[in-house]
Amino acid sequence: MLKPRPTSQPIRVSFEFFPPKTEKMEETLWQSIERLAPLAPEFVSVTYGAGGSTRERTHQTIQRILRDTALVPAAHLTCVDASREEVDEVVRQYRETGVRHFVALRGDSQLGVGEEWQGRSDGYRNGAELTEGLKRIDPDFEISVSAYPEKHPESPDLTTDIDLLKRKVDAGATRAITQFFFDNDLFERYVERVRRAGIYIPIVPGIAPVHNFTKIANFAAKAGASIPDWVRTRFEGLEDDPLTHSHVAAACCAEQVLDLTERGFSDFHFYTMNKADLVYSICHILGLRGASADVPPALQSAAA
Template sequence: MIGKIMSETVHHSSPLRVSFEFFPPKTPAMEETLWSSIQRLAPLRPDFVSVTYGAGGSTRERTHHTVRRILTETALAPAAHLTCVDASREDVDAVIRQYRQTGVRHFVALRGDSQGGVGDKFVAREDGYRNGAELTAGLKAIDPDVEVSVSAYPEKHPESPDFATDIDMLKRKVDNGATRAITQFFFDNDIYERYVERVRRAGIYIPVVPGIVPIHDFTKIQRFCSAVGASIPAWLAERFDGLENDPQTRSHVAAAVCAEQVLDLTRRGLSDFHFYTMNRADLCYSICHILGMRPARGDAAAEKAA
């Protein structure tokens, strides 16, 4: 069955489109790992690559440096993350203008986590943007032509009291100019599908791109899921049971599980996917290969990466 799905995917009239998310490095060694990952994945010709902010905007300067380096040293299209955390509107607007002067045309507008990290209550500054909807409006006020991606939550944001409130926030982002939603990661495709149905019923018609996370470390993913309110199906936990000290087998299982998830989503009509890489390229590259993606023939970088 998997072989049949793979064949259908490879020859689909609308090929898969992927984007990759990276986080800015904290040390020279991490920067080396990041650039190795970017070089490894670049031959797959992603639609764009995004670079995150840390909790509380703690990696702001490193994010700027990474985005500038992508612009000057690669042919990739970077999307710069922006948050509302611990910054005035004036400060955020200055960052936006700086990015535009550098050549950035795509932003990921997020409220962001508080300085205390995921799970800690967010408190907006009186002189700052309060949420992703206001930040999106600020971006469009500075340049109506920029592309703005925003977040979406198939299992609702952990701070939202209900789905109606959560989807109303997404609608406000769209009304203010958002052109794409990228979801929090999920592992149950039925949950994603039900969420998109809710979104469409609310009159929201922008693409809702699935956020996909390859599982490098199941224990860490479990902890993060608990913090952000994402669920882990029992069958998924069973796949990784007993592999805590077997990284090689764990990697094989992770690639298979992630590829199965994306292949199932392609059968449901999806063609765009956003991968949370964790700055580690090999697993993402393996998954994309299973999905039928190949570097262009004769591409020197691709041949080096392969």
């Protein structure tokens, strides 16, 4: 049963988008941003492809968010296949634009199974070194880093993974955003281990609304994120029933977040996939409200 969130603990959200590759995708992105903006997110982040493959589009999206909205943007930054000087120059460009919040990531290594990524000799090797570099450029930067409740696929074990998170915090990270997960018990145990390791920055749950169960299951397998049987059962037989799929997805995600609020968590980072309606529905269930004037006319007509 879905329960109302405690009024004494307001829910705070942030949203993640990815830069568009085509004009049509850009139109969809901005429709999503406009739809979700009235929910007053703490910030919105824009991803950055492996090796900086989407660097220019990311930069353009960030610039438009700063110019055309009141949202606070966080720029993703990766260090794979780039020198320190190249990364530092990108950071300075963002700073000139007005960006003060970064999501510092190593990035995908593009290596085969069993290969160990060493990094460039003239580059940042991981998120801890990148965080350190960001703080050298501007000590006042807000820096979010990644965390993995089920460990990063390339880490030998969870202890090693948490050790790296500690290095990121020691370098100046102010927040950790997790890989998506579906098992709240697993996440809570992870946070307990992180606290025992002396890490006290906010650990923000990364929440993935299930827009397409088959796709997210495939991605979860690659990312090392488990999907409980009860979640799989919820989506069985809905491959060709998108309407029911969306209703089930909203209920599943809202249940997960409401349970986390009862466990004492109040900040949530939603991986939107540039699709606003499902995320908006979930936030509505959670008690977040945007002005009715911001509902798209088509949806207002449908409700009339």
